[in-house]
Amino acid sequence: MHFWDSYRSARLAAEATLSDQIGGTFFSHRDDLSQALGAEVWLKREDTFDNLGSGHKMRKLYFLANDIVKSEADILVTAGSIPSSQCSAAAALANKLKIDSHIVYTGDTQEEPEQPYGNYLLTKLMASKISWIEKSPWDRVNSMIELVANDEIEQGKRPFSIMPGMTNINGLFGSFDLGVELCENIKRELPASVIPQIVLAAGTGTTSLGVALALKHFDIEAHVYGITIGGDKSNTEESIARLLVEAKIPEAENVLQNMNINICQYHRETPYDKPDIVELKTMQDCLNRYQVIFDSNYMVKVYIGLQKLLNDKIIDRTMPVILIHSGGHYGIFGSTPNMRDWFNNQ
Numbered sequence: 001m002h003f004w005d006s007y008r009s010a011r012l013a014a015e016a017t018l019s020d021q022i023g024g025t026f027f028s029h030r031d032d033l034s035q036a037l038g039a040e041v042w043l044k045r046e047d048t049f050d051n052l053g054s055g056h057k058m059r060k061l062y063f064l065a066n067d068i069v070k071s072e073a074d075i076l077v078t079a080g081s082i083p084s085s086q087c088s089a090a091a092a093l094a095n096k097l098k099i100d101s102h103i104v105y106t107g108d109t110q111e112e113p114e115q116p117y118g119n120y121l122l123t124k125l126m127a128s129k130i131s132w133i134e135k136s137p138w139d140r141v142n143s144m145i146e147l148v149a150n151d152e153i154e155q156g157k158r159p160f161s162i163m164p165g166m167t168n169i170n171g172l173f174g175s176f177d178l179g180v181e182l183c184e185n186i187k188r189e190l191p192a193s194v195i196p197q198i199v200l201a202a203g204t205g206t207t208s209l210g211v212a213l214a215l216k217h218f219d220i221e222a223h224v225y226g227i228t229i230g231g232d233k234s235n236t237e238e239s240i241a242r243l244l245v246e247a248k249i250p251e252a253e254n255v256l257q258n259m260n261i262n263i264c265q266y267h268r269e270t271p272y273d274k275p276d277i278v279e280l281k282t283m284q285d286c287l288n289r290y291q292v293i294f295d296s297n298y299m300v301k302v303y304i305g306l307q308k309l310l311n312d313k314i315i316d317r318t319m320p321v322i323l324i325h326s327g328g329h330y331g332i333f334g335s336t337p338n339m340r341d342w343f344n345n346q
Helices: 003-018 031-037 056-062 066-071 085-095 116-126 136-154 169-189 204-219 235-245 252-258 276-288 299-311 329-333 337-344
Strands: 024-031 041-047 073-080 100-106 129-133 159-162 197-203 223-229 261-264 321-325
Touching: 003 066, 003 169, 024 169, 031 041, 031 276, 031 299, 041 337, 056 085, 073 085, 073 136, 073 329, 085 100, 085 116, 100 116, 100 136, 136 159, 159 261, 169 235, 169 299, 169 321, 197 299, 204 223, 204 235, 204 261, 223 235, 252 337, 276 299, 276 337, 299 321, 299 329
Parallel strands: 041 321, 073 100, 073 159, 100 129, 197 223, 197 321, 223 261
Antiparallel strands: 024 041
């Protein structure tokens, strides 16, 4: 089946399973951002996809809903760090499907806080069960999810595991869905003569690929710039290549060039969940200037990355810039010690 046909089937199945329509999110020109950045800036508010600020994570999860129901699972299992939107989104989806959820918190520097707040508080209020595996290497997270799922099986449960980032065909359908919606926004709001410059967060690269595939499907010339948010850009590019093979999309080897995807290394190289003073001040500045919350793990890095792309003349200032706010605004209340210290000194 052609990718477009598979996507349409998956979308219809998701809407039928959830008894809910998917999308759409706000798209608007921002005079304030345009004046500050010296370019014509449009903002795609994917963070408004749901009422919890999970944003694009929830859109991707919606495309898993039908598979979850068909599997007859009675518990969702996933993992993340304290600021994770995927954890809170998965707990919310489980409740919507009337099944249980088991959320595992882990990561290289993660420790269970004395008091819950932010996304972690949301998750604690919604999840059936929470487990902690403190200060464990993040590259072991998938095996930890499998261990927890096996424990649930031994207790007579039927788990459905969701790996971080949802780097699979269903996650790609969710990102492609965002791209389809964005193409509709572009056709409606922008003249056909322009070449939009689309800037977004790049972790596994699923969102970058999904948006680029939609642009190609609708024959819209644009450039996609994915700003890395916690790793080396080569890992993101390799993840995109693997996903293309799974999705059985032609020209997988040269897709980055053929589809105008540019994965850009975030130049400050601050670790995930460890924002530095520049990022924290930028978060505060954006809140005051634009009344938009850019969380310190994703969107602040994307915003700072966009500034550098403009200053380095990699992005053409004469063309419209579309900044995709992918979500995660509750992450501003994150647990990282240097954020807490910074707040306390304000």
